Structure formats: structure tokens, C-alpha cells
Amino acid sequence: MRKNTSKAIGAVLIAGIVASGLNGMPLNNSVNQINAATVEAGTPYDGAGNYNVAVNHVIINQVYGGGNNKGAGSHGFIELYNPTDSEVDLSTWSVQYEGATGDDKNDPGWHKLDLNGSIPAHSSYLIRTKKYKDNTTPANFQVPTGDMQWDDIIINGKGVAVTLMSNQQLLTDNNIFDNTSKKPLKEGYVDLVGVHGNDSMESEKAFAFEGYATDSQSTKKAVRRIDFQDTDCNAIGEDDGDFVIIEYNATDADYLQWARPRTTADGAWYATPMPEFKETTSLSSSEINVLTNTFGNNVESTRKFTWQMPASFSEGYVNVSVNENMTNAKKFNATKALNHKESASVFRAEATELSKNTKYYYQAVCGDVKSEVYSFTTGSLSDDFTFVRASDSQSKTESGYDIFQKAVTKIANTYNPVFIMETGDLVDTNYFEDEWRWFIGKSQGMFGSTAYIPVVGNHEQTSSYDAWAFREHFSVPNECTEEGVTPGTVYSFDYGKVHFVVLNSECKGEGLKSQAKWAADDMSKTKQKYIIAAIHRGPYGGAGIAGDVSEAFTPVFDKYNVELVLFGHDHSYIRTKALKNGVEDKNGTVYLECGGCASKQDSANSTIPGYAEITGTPGMPVYDVITVTDESIKVKTVTVDESTDTISDLQDTGSINYVNPDAKIEFEVLPKNHSIKENESTTEPATKENESATEPATKIEGINTTANAETTNNETLKTTDIIKEKVPAKVKDLKVKQVKKRSIKISWTKSKNVKKYEVSISANKKFKKSKTTTYMTSKKVYVLKKLKIRNYYIRVRAINGKKTGKWSKILIKIVK
Template sequence: MKKARKLLSAGLAVAIAASVFGGVSFQVHAAGATAGTPYSSTGTYDVAVPHVIINQVYGGYNSSKDKITNNPDGTFSITYKDKGQACSNSFIELYNPTSADVNLNGWSVQYATSPYYPTNQPTAVQNGQWAVLPLTGTIKAHSSYLIRGAATGSTAVAPGFGLDLTGMAADQDWNMPINTKGLAVALMSNTTQLTANSDPFDNTAHAPAAAGYVDMIGVNGNDGTTTSPTNEIISAYEGDVTNSQSKQKAIRRMDFADTDNNATVDDASGNQAYDTQIIGYNTSDQNFLNWARPRCGADGAWSASEEPNPVETTTLSSTAINCLTNSFGSDPRTTHTFTWEMPASVTSGLVRISKSGDMSNAKTYAAAATSSDSGTANTFRVTATGLTAGTTYYYTAENGGVTSNVYSFTTEDQTVNSFSFLHISDTQADVQTDTTGAKLSYSTWGNAISTVLKQYKPDFLFETGDIVDQANSEDQWRWFFGAAQDALGDCPYLPVIGNHDQSTAYPATAFREHFTVPNACTDANVTPGTTYSFDYGAAHFVVLDSEDKGDGFAAQHAWADADMAKTKQPFIIVALHRGMYGGSGISDTFTAFGDLLDKYSVSLVLQGHDHAYIRTKSMKSNNGNPIPATDGTGTISLETGGSGSKQDNAPTLQDYMDTVATPNAPCYSLITVTNSQIQVHTVTVQNATNPTADSPATVEPLQTSAKDINPTDAQIDFTINAPAARQNLGADNTTSSGNGDDSGSSTSSGNANTSATSGSSGSSTVSGSSAVSASSASNPYTGTSGDPTAAAVFALSGLGALVVLMVAKKRSGAVGKK
């Protein structure tokens, strides 16, 4: 199981820090110590001494979109262009855990930004400078001191959503636009400006490097990009740093702890005593917002309290099957899984499977039930085994007298010359239904996927993360499933976890309750049920968790290395949410996994996160120095775009990008895999927000429906030929396990995924040596009956028990959710 979240009381935190750093002593103050600082009476630095801390920082200024105009006198104005910030203002919150008031006169807060669009920053922080805010007044014992920064947009956040600081009291205002992609904030007991591009904390000596040092928090942008001008990496921090900041997320100390390590649980290695957690303010849950919000002096003394449970405004139906998905089991030819939810009062269930649509002669498979983390639901899982390859089955899920619609699925055929799947991504939204387009709604996703499936008949659906917007909102999960229940009942669905589905504060609990995945990684440092692989036809699919950082990245790399070494398939397709080559630059996932792309001749990486169409050139990892593969033998990364109502403009075309576009509508890629070629055809669904009989939703090629395509003459549809390095490896496309008697078994195996249906779409077999080519010719993408191939037999990991062995959701600390 993933390592437990270390929640530390202030006393325990400083004790651990003292132990970790061996009671080191550093003379940074003159003899004697200033009240509220981490120094002994002799002036020796000691983080275990109770002292004023930086408790929370939020930056909402997006220098890639908003525009700063700097004036000669040092003032500036901001033209706001970005949208979606979760807080109306940037802010810095200090906290005094000591039992005495501390006079802050003569102290300062100093702020430095990452080099993220560095020329579009206030003059005061350009070229690595630290901006200085002299503090005034007193921070009372066990109380906060709030510094309200510049506004994050031309209007406050939407009523009832996020955090509006415009009407809150603050101890000090600072018209400073704090960056949303990498920042450092230092607390000093003097007002001497820190040296530009310096780190006031020495991470080798574990001690301050500047006189008057009290505390610091540093955080990188959540994409972890290092290329200019999108470099999100900060150079000043304590101990270690997390790649987690965005316009929706603040970084906050855990239970007022200061361990001289700014990592979170997902970034820390080994037994590091990390002290930060990420809070997502992109929520309408008022209980959570009231708990997580920064305090000020007027709020008085306060202490850590248990994080409240998410508010559920919806309830599971007791007269209908809820949140039903179907997916592959250990072998798509012979096993199939089913997962659904019912109210906690319902304790038994089953699935009936028949070869006839009238459900005659159906076989019964008992379901295993586990209680949800919230205690309000039971999750039911069935794994049917002994199925016959290439056979269409019909099924119902049942609980007592409650029965689902009759749905169908088709097992993978014994031999597959061609199959197709839909690449989906970022279906996240805010509300269940909105026909005006003013709010992001799950009904748009439901309308879009049902429209696409009327035209194409893919073998499965494959979504690369951000399924919902708030990982811990059961309302949103229910809206996601409810909007597309027929599609998810009939078409197998394989999920990839995104940064909105998992965070350092919320370890993919709901994701793991709703899905069952095949062949999952079982390393203790990887979140269960988020990293897995499977074979279908001529392709081997590898799914990675871009949010499981630190030890998680290392463990996933080792697992993926071993997994890919075993496959003989002509194509390897990798999927993860935050791509290695993203819209903002080359990310931390490239550093973590990029070498495997070259080592195993990966043909295609599928990704999400940017809500726009992005296709890279054929790229070589080149030992960490990525370069285009001029002979086409590298890896193509594809981001199809948002498949629901969340849409963004295409990013600036970067050196590694071949084509970018703004879909401006739900976007899907139909990907067809033959024994020698991958064909990609991308479409949008127009009028999916409010389709009517007179104005229905329609499927249009992205080539003609995109708001813009860059370069303007680029071809959206493309093909990838099988890499020469993966030819003649001995892939077995005819071996089958289990053939015929349909004798099935029911097990409670792990975290779920949905499965495949119908036939495959058009194919053209082209021989080649791993070149990629654009294709403007029409493709026969209507659903023809396909003939799927499977090459390996997998064991479905027994993760069902892990649903009840998850990391505890509640935490006794001043921490929050992503």
C-alpha cells in the first residue's frame, strides 16, 4: 500500500526534525534569540524551537496569459486574461504556534518567482530578485496573520465556488501578483533584501544561509517544466520541493509543522519528515472552504481540527443500479469485470450473463461487496472468467429486485488484425446540467459520448485523466456516470488517473472505488489501482500515474521497465495524464519515464491535462536531452483535448510540437491499430451543450471544426508505422486461455476499469519502419466488425480488499485537498 501520510503535530514535527538533522547547531543570530524565531537562547538555529511559520501560500497570477505593464516608478497594472482561479486574491498566511504574542515590526516577508514567463512579471521580482514586504503589527499567540495579495482576475470568483477574499479581513494588503507556477516565500526577522537568485536556506548544511532567517516555503508548478519560458522550477526551498502548484491549489503546512522539508508525501523519499500538503480551492463545499481558508488576526486563536467529510448533495438510488462500468479482466478474450455502487443498506448483488439478448440461459456470478470510504455506499465487483473469445454477451447487474438495463460486451477475438478505441480526456465539470454553457456540466460529456458512439463502434474507451474536477466529490462522480450510463454499460472503459482525481491529500479513494483495472502494479510506493497494463490486438498498453511522485515515480519506473521488457507486441502505447511533452513544456514525467520510450521503442503516448489538441514531433528521449527523431523512429505524444465542456486555447507552438489546435468543443480521437500501423482520426462534437431535435449534436472532423490549427497547413489525422525494432519479437496473436464452456467464477478483484465492445473500425495495413505521416485522405472509420488479437494472459490484481485498506481519509491537521 502507498506509504501512509505522515501527519505531524507541531511538537512531533520539530522533534523529528531535530532527530533527522542530528541536533545540528548554526550561528545565524547574534547571541540571544528574537522572540518567535527558531533559535536557542545562544543564537543557535534549531527548528525544534517553536516559532512563527509560513502556514499557507496561494498564487493566482498566470504570467503565461495575464499581462503586466511595468511603469518606470515601479508601479504596474495587470490586464487579466486567464480564467478559473479558485481564489479571488493571492495570499500569504503566517501562524504563531507559540504561547506569546510576537511583534512583527522590523520583520519582512520576501517573495521570489520561478522563471515562468519571466519578463511578464513585476519589475521587483524579475531577474531572480526578492520582493520585500515590511511587516507591521503583532501576530498573537496561536493565531494567524493574513497578507492579502493582488487580485487574480478582473472579477471575484463565482458565488459559492472557491475562496473570495475581497470581503474578508486581512492584517496587511500587498499589491503583489504572486505567481501560479512556482514561488518561494521567506519570512525574515529583518527587512534586508535577500540576494537575487539566492536560497536563504542551505540544504546541504540544513541551516539558514541568511541572517534573520525564520522560515520559508517553496513550491514548483504542477507540470514541473524546466524549459524557457515555461520554467516552473523554483531555486529556493527547504529540504525538498513539490511540483504541485496551480491556479487552483495552495500549499499549506501540515498541522503547523516545520521540518525544514517542503515536500509532500508524494514527493518525499524514504522516511523524510515532509511538512506540506496541497489544498485545492476549486470546490463549492462550504464546510471544506471554511475549514481550509486562511485566518487573520481578527479570527483569534485557533488550532488544527479534523478535515470535514465532503458534503454530498446527491444520494444513490435504491431502485436503480448506480455508477455501472464494465471492463477487461486478466485476459480480454476470456475474462470481464463489472463494478457498480448501491446504498450501504444493500449488501448483496450479482451479474447475469447470457449469449442471448433476451437473457435466456443466463449464468449467475455473485458479487463481492465492500463498504465505501464514506460509509454511504457499497461497491459491488464481479469478475467473470471462462468466457469464449470473439463472442458477444449480454448482461444485467442486479441487487435484490433492482436490475440494470440489458447491456452487451464482446470479448476480444482469438486473432485480431484490427481494432479501434476512443481516446477521451478531461471530462471534468462543475455541475450536473447546464444548457446555457455558462457552467461546465457533465451533461455535455454525456451528450458528446453518446453522439460519437452512434457513429463509431470502438472496442473500448480510454480516458487519460481528470475524469471529475473534484476528486473527493461523490456528487461529481455520480454526475459523470449518470450522464453516460448507457455508454459505460455497453462500452468497456479504461481510466487513467489525473491531478483532479488524485492529490497528496486525497489518495485516489473514489477512483479506486469506482473502477477495476487489470494487471495492476502492486509496489507499496504506488497508489493501488492507478498503474497497470494490458494487451489488446497488436498493442501493449501501459498506464502510469503522473500524480504519484517521489518514491511513486521511481517504483513505477521499475515496474514499467520490467513490464515492457516482457511484451512482444509490435506496438507499445503509454498513457498518463500529465504528458512528458505538455502544453507548458517538458515536464517532470519526462524526467521520470522518458528513457523508457527510447529503450522499448514506444510508438505513442496518450495524455491529457491541457484541454487542447497537441501532437508532438517524433521525439527521442536522448538520455534526458530530447530531440526530434528526423527519421521518424521516435515517439509521438498526443493530447486529444477535453472530451467534455472544459476547453482551453491551443498553447504556443514549441520546438517539440508538430501541431496544436483549439477544438473549442468536446474532442475525441478514434485510434485504429492494425498489425503494422496506428491510424489516428480526431473529431469534435458540435452543439453538445444543448442539443435539440431541430439542432442535434453532430460529429465533425477536427481538421475542419477547430477554432485554429497551428501550423495552418497541418494535417490533424496521422499514422504511425510499427517500429522496426519491435518486429519479429515473437508476439503470439493466436494463443487463448479458456475456450468455451463459459464456466465462470466471481471474485472481488481490484480497482476497476471498463471494457470493450463492438467491432473495430477501418484499417489499412501499411508496412514501414516507425515513421509517422499525416493523412488527409478519408478513412473508413465507421464501425466494421473487427477481429481482435490478444497476446498475453494477465492476472487481475486482487485489489478489492485494498478498497477497505486505503489510507485514512481524515487527517487531524491543518491540511487540505487538492
């Protein structure tokens, strides 16, 4: 965890000290005014010495993390910009950096670089940081030599804070800017940029920021101000935010020329609109383009088709026949709409009143242009079946989609799945039609004949781009229409004995809550034997728990006993233990990521999360082959070796980490009971003291929520007959001891009538939900490591099935 150097005056002052250590809390020592005589040029203070962000001042224009970026940019950097009409002397100024908890390349706390020289009017000043030695992939973008070289740090790729000061005093805490009064808290304050990592992990949260920060930064992307705008809001992609994302793995030369950081040697420069990548492909007017087929609302009797043509095309339809020569075909007219860019016609048609378990042939038609004749077989709501799961086919280059084409075609021809589901990041750049045309066009034979079930990933949707291109290439069944949910991205369908629920992890805030409500209602109505959910960013990922997704969906998965959750994003293999309420439970849900199905391949995290059963690095395209029968769901994971055109079990390839030495890659999941009685919940009941006892352990800054407890928080806990459950006794003799630096041991006396304990630790004495983390354990001792240096409130209570005991007394511990 990162270092917070707010000093504790004494245990009796803990409430005030904790409050002062939390970014954004109103404090009484904000720097509202400075001596007018000391106002420096280039700072955001008016003639009377009052802080005013509207005063033209030097800004932090761009920040890029040069850590494990896999060849995107050669170095990390911080670019300053002077929008004023005068040169500004920087010789008494400093830039200061602090990484998020997950920053393992720098020591905790703030790092300072004293600046020298000056920054000319309307010019940039570039600080280039140390090159990450493990970046062996050739850089896509060479960061120029800066005005200063800062070799003491490597900027983190996921979660940073950078502060610009007009003095050279080292920052010692995170009370930089008061986001209630909108005033700085430090003398000499000029600007601050804070951004969270895009995985939404607690370890990726910036400790300081203006306004609010968004989960946006990744290892290949910088954050850059919109036209030098500064309104004291660090959000990215929001209406009130000051920043956009810059992709340094882009291949478009004009885009990179626009985005690149400047130095003083570049001279004056001014804001221009951000260019989109230039398309090198175009839609053909002599053939049907990017044709996909998916299920309609009923897999037995409907099918949906989507394709594109140049904008001049106005009419289209689909012919469907039981005969391969297309005789006696039935015509289904298509609707036509221009795409979001108004550069193409998007056609959608739906075939209805089909017969189940029947092979059909079809052609898409626009004017005189006809597609090849493709075939599909309607589904059944009762038969056994096999489908394939893929993930993260994304690539910035055409050759990457060649790899996908070879692998997915081999898989489709070998296993003949009834459909292929891909759990997000189908392409790398959401709006760039070159990539969509490569993705679908190169595998047109497969897309034409196999239903493709798409899931939105963070490369299809961002906070500023509502998955337009994704939605213009696929039509989905039974879609969610709740407020805040991107249309055409959240949906459900039945196939065989399974109810499938497809979710969108990239709808932030209210969008996730709306989805969770919809998903609960949707699952409550199913009569199917199994429930399988699909999402891009899973609650239990390879790098840790995704707080926003976990908070929204795991209570729903737990309540309705979802058998399997398929997810992507990490580009490596991870399978969790069966989990319920965050702990191992034989009746719980298994979460599974296979890894990248094409060129995108990453190594498994070196630290195996406590909830994981197996992790692994496939190192080549990988797919799940999933067979559903009346008895079970069987999952087989295979790799495709392009060099030999062979398929192998993942068990026999790649680098696999087995938590349990007896575990196997191939596994099966047994059916569960999905019916929930009225007012019955499989999650722990909420109380006034603790708003959500099932809140995933991801809320509080300063706690590693993935795998650092010495005692396990995922032992198997039996779900028992609750008829004779008794209320457990109040936990007594609670003790907290610091066992080593930033680590504490919590212990208590065993209570009566108890099956497990809930350990609650908070940075807020009232255990405010957003500042509190809870853990479940069946033991009477719990160890937490890598805590932040701050004060914590700790309490424990006993749980017996659905009965909960009273909270123990609250202990206060100053962690050092």
C-alpha cells in the same frame, strides 16, 4: 528564467560559487547562533540565541498564487500565524517573495514587503497581493482585504518561495536555508515556504525551501500548514511534510470557511480537523449504482464489472447471456468489500470462458435489485478495430458532467468504439463521491455498454491520497504489482493488433522507476504489431517537458519503439513530431493530447515547444477516434458542439497552430519493429562521464528546456546501418560566447565520423546528473536562451550511431 544574484568573485572560484548557488548544499556560514540579547519575540531562537524550530514562533501559514487561476480565488495572498501566547511586533520585519522560472508576472529575484503593525497571539496577519487582471472568470472565493495590500507582485500559481524575516534587508541570493545542517543561512531568518508546480516542469521549481519541496502547487490551490506544524520540511502530502493542499475552486461552504485566510480582525483561532466535502448524493438501495465494465486479462474471453451499493448489501452477481431476454444466463458471483470510507459496498465480478467476437447481454444483481440489461461484444486479437480516446472530463459541478454525458454519448453512438479510454482527471476531487456519481451515473448507458479504460490523473491521486475512489469504481486487467506502484492503476492488455500499456504519472520517485522497469519487461514480451501507451502527464506537454515522467518512461518508449503515447492534463491539443532520444526521428514515438472532453477547456501555450508538430485550442469537448488496421494506426480528432449536437473535425474548428504548414490534424502512424535483441538498446549508451546520455533536457535549473534554442535540437536524424560505424573524433575548438543577456552561443569545429552532437551543460563541475542538461543537434553550433545568472560548465561530444567520441575540454562560462 528567474534571477539568481549570487555574485561571482572570479572565474577561478567557480566551483565554490556554483555550490553556494544551489539550494540545500551544506555551507559554512549557517546562522547557528545569534546574540542572546538580540533574540526577538516570535522568532525560532532559544534563550541562548540558538536556532531551534521547536521554539514557538510566527509562521507562514498559507500561500496562494493569484495568477491565472481562472476564477478560483480573487487574489493571491500570504497568511502569517502567531501560535505564541503574546502579541508580536512586526514593524521591523519583512516578507519576501520569489517566483519560479516560469513566473512571467514579476521581475526575477526576490521582492520585499516591509511589514507594519503587530500580530496578536494565536491570530493571523494577512497580506493580499495584486489581482491578476486577466482573471475574468468570477472568483469562487473572495479573498478578504488584508492587514496589508502588496500590489507590487502577483504570486505565481506554479512554483513559489516565500521567506519571513525579522529584518528588512532584501535577499539577494537563494542561500536561505541549509537543508543539510537544518540551519538558516541568513541573519533574521524566521520561516520559509517553497513549493514546486504540479506539472513537474523545471520552470516550476522553487529556488528555496526547507527540507524538500514537492510538485504540488497549481493555479487553483494554496499550500497550508497542518495544524500550524513547522518541522522545517515544506513537503506536501508526505509523512514528514508540514503542508496540505487547499482547493479554492471547492464549492463546499464549510470547507472554504475552514480553509479561508484570516486577518488580525478575526481574532484568535485554533487548529481544527480539515473537513471533507459534504456529499449531496447517496447510493440508491433500489437500483444498481455506478456500474462500469472493463476488460479481463483476455479481451476475447473475459469481462470485468464493478458497481456500488449501500453498505448493508452483502451479496451480488452478474448474469451473462447470448440472449437479450436473459434466458440461459450464466451466473458469475461478485466479491464484496467496503469502500475506503466504509460507507458503501463495492462489488466486483468477472465473466470468463466467453467466446470471441460474440455479443453478450448482462445484468448486475444485488438481492432483488437488478440493473438494466446491457450488452457488450467480446474482442479479437486479430481484427481491425476503432476505439475512442477522451481526457480530463473533470468538473466540480454537476452541470459539467451533463456536458460530458451529452458529448460522450454522441461520440459513442456515432463511432460505436470497442472501448473508450480516458487519459486521466476523470473527476476534479479525488475522494468526492458526488463527482464520481455524476461522472458515471449521468452516462450510465454508455458505461454499461462500452468498456471504459481509465487512466489515473493528478485529480485522482495525490501524494496523500492513493486513488482510492478511482480503484473502487474500476477493475483492470493484468495489473502491475511492483513496489511503490498504486494497485489497480498500472496495467496492460492486448486488443486487435495492439498492446496497450496504461501508466500512472502520479506515483512519484520509486513508483515511477518501478513502473518503468515493469513496462520495459511487459513490452519486451509482446508479440503485437503495435504498442500504444497511455498516461496522464505526458513527457512532452503543452507547457514543456515533465522531468520526472520523461526521465522514467521515454527511454522505455524509445527502446521498444512505441508507436503512440496518449496523454492528457493540459486541456488543449498538442501533437509532437516523431521523437526518439528527444529529437525528431521518423522512427520515433508520437505523443498526443487531444484536450478536454467536457467543460474543462484551456488555451494552448502561446510558445510552441520545439518538439511540437501542432498545438491548438479546441474550445469545446474533443475526442480522438483511432482506427487500427494491419497497415497503420489512423487518428482523427473531432469536436462536439453541444449547441447544435454536431460533430466536426478539429481541423475545421478551434484555434490551431501549425508548426509545419502542410501538417494535418488527421494523421497515421506506421508499425515499427518492437523486438530488441539481447543487450541491444536503441538509446545512447551510458558512460562514466555521463550517467545517461539520453537523460531528457530537464534537469538543470536555469535552462528553458522547451523551445528556446535558435538552432533546432529536433532535426531528422537517420537511423543507419551500424555495421561499419566508426568512433567519432573528439570535439575540438569549443567556444562559448554570451550573445545577449542570459543567452550563450556554443560552437565547435566539425568532427569526423559524426551524425550528431551531444551538448552537456551543468551547474556542477563533475556534471552531476541532477544538475546537468543535455541537448542533441546535428549542427556545430547551439544557442541557449533565458539562462540563470550563474556559472556553467559546458562540454560537447560527437555521436555516430552507437559510437560516441570523447568529451571536449570543459569550458566555464559566467552567464550574466
